[in-house]
Amino acid sequence: MEFHNLISQSPLDRPLTIAIAGAGGRGSQYARMNALLENPARIVAVADPAQGRLDYVRDEHGVPEDGLFHSWRELAGRPRLADAILICTQDNDHLEPTLAFARLGYDILLEKPMAITEAECEAIEAASREYGVSISVCHVLRYTPYTVRLMELLGDGAIGDIVSVEHLEPIGFDHFAHSYVRGSWRTTKEAAPMLMAKSCHDIDWLSYVIGRPVERVQSFGSLRHFTAANKPAGAADRCVGCAVAADCPYDATRIYEIGNLPFALSAMLGGRQPTPELVSEALLTSQYGRCVYECDNDVADHQVVNLEYEGGVTASFTVTAFTLIAGRKTSIFGTHGMIVGDSDTISVTDFGTKETVVHPTAPVDHTASGGHGGGDYGLMKSFVEALSTGKRELILTDVAESLATHKVVFAAERSRETGTVVTV
Known part of the structure; x- marks a missing residue:
């Protein structure tokens, strides 16, 4: 059914x-x-x-x-x-x-x-x-104005048949520190692996755009940076009063400044409206004030997934903490042209004419609190x-299709853990 x-x-x-x-x-x-x-x-x-x-x-x-x-x-x-x-x-x-x-x-x-x-x-x-x-x-x-326009262009044959795709999810260094180092998605003891928690969106989106089922998966990635081994000399266990905070991009006192990341502030304060007093208290007492090098996190901070779809179409997906917060970036290579998109504009190049036409979509906020680019x-x-x-x-x-793309993520995690190519 x-x-x-x-x-x-x-x-x-x-x-x-x-x-x-x-x-x-x-x-x-x-x-x-x-x-x-x-x-x-x-x-x-x-x-x-x-x-x-x-x-x-x-x-x-x-x-x-x-x-x-x-x-x-x-x-x-x-x-x-x-x-x-x-x-x-x-x-x-x-x-x-x-x-x-x-x-x-x-x-x-x-x-x-x-x-x-x-x-x-x-x-x-x-x-x-x-x-x-x-x-x-x-x-x-799937529901963003950007994706709607992209699917229209692909459906109209703007670049012929899709042959391969290159896709990037730039999480943002501060978003990652909040959610996947200090926050609720920091450890597989309490949540899904990072690829599932953050990027089942993207694995699903790639299947939607390509329009074919995945057959084989290969993945690499690890927890590279947010470990005790990388803690700077002289750093404290909490950011408030830390002697090296001014030189640390992950300093919680800056990440949780009022007006910076509304979704992060809301999570830290349990949905309460932020005030300087509440923020100061949370930084001193909650998990969100901890040094990112002294947390109990174990999820990967960067990962690459290579995907082979039915008919030989291929895709590479990169998700990484080490960026500014930004929209996804995608290049789609077809038999008659190519598309380059950044979640706001879609540039279509025709191989026959060698002309590039830019299709803008309404610029929107791509953060969670901003509505995921109109997707929410x-x-x-x-x-x-x-x-x-x-x-x-x-x-x-539908739920059966979601299950199928979730299975691709689980297969990617098995590949990452075992170093093998996994057949879906």
Whole structure:
């Protein structure tokens, strides 16, 4: 049974109702995107252990007091309260809520990654079929205006047939230090490997753009820099008062300056509005004030993935911490031309005429707090409209397709760990 066939084709005669499990960065962002829609869904329930986050969603989106819950389990213990639910809990807490809400009959929008093990991802896909509900994974890159225009150009044959692709995800040194050295995705004891947590977006996007399944994978990468061996002489265990902080690009007192990285500040402060006093306290007491060379992180800080697709098409993907925060950069090489894109503009070169035409898309913020280049808004628009109108084609990926691209990421990790080429 395909995901698209699980969506009712009959339009609703009322606004769609949704619940949110996990009102952190992702959950609250999707709530904001929903509010921008011409015909938004009505948020009737939200579950999160942080009272500040519950208060925010209640105040901003009109959630009634009896729709506030301090855990997803508490919400799942009630009869079904909404048509659909957004599951935005931490990566290692996706399987249980997804199964619980699927059993209750909710259609589900599930934050990526699906789960942190292959078996858990398979169980989620099976639940969609068992309980007859739709489960859609938040592959937001498919929904950006940039990707929409790129797919139009490729569909029009702008460069002939795709032969190979070169793709870069520049995480940003400060974003990486926040999320993958100090933060919630720093260790596989608590979250997925970095490639899954950060770049299942990109592996999925490459399959979408190329339009073929992956057959073989090879990957290299490691934790190269953020280790005790690279700690500067004289550095302290925390950044506040550190004698070498002025020369360290990863100094937490600068990374968490108010106005710098809104999503990072929100995570450090548990969703509370930042003040100098709260930031100072967090830098002295929380995990986010630690020296990046004295953390318990174990995930790779750079990785390369080589992919071979059906028919011999190839792609190389690089993800790295050691950049400024920027949009993805992609070169697509075809039989009749090539495309170079930077997530804002798409340059198409025709081999016959040797002319290059630049196709700009609206410049947007590519950070998580900025909406992933319009992808967060596009995802919510498609999800709400699909369930409201029965236009199932508006959702660009189903759970079976997400499972397939997640399996490619798991294969890449096996390759990285074993030094072998893995057949998917």
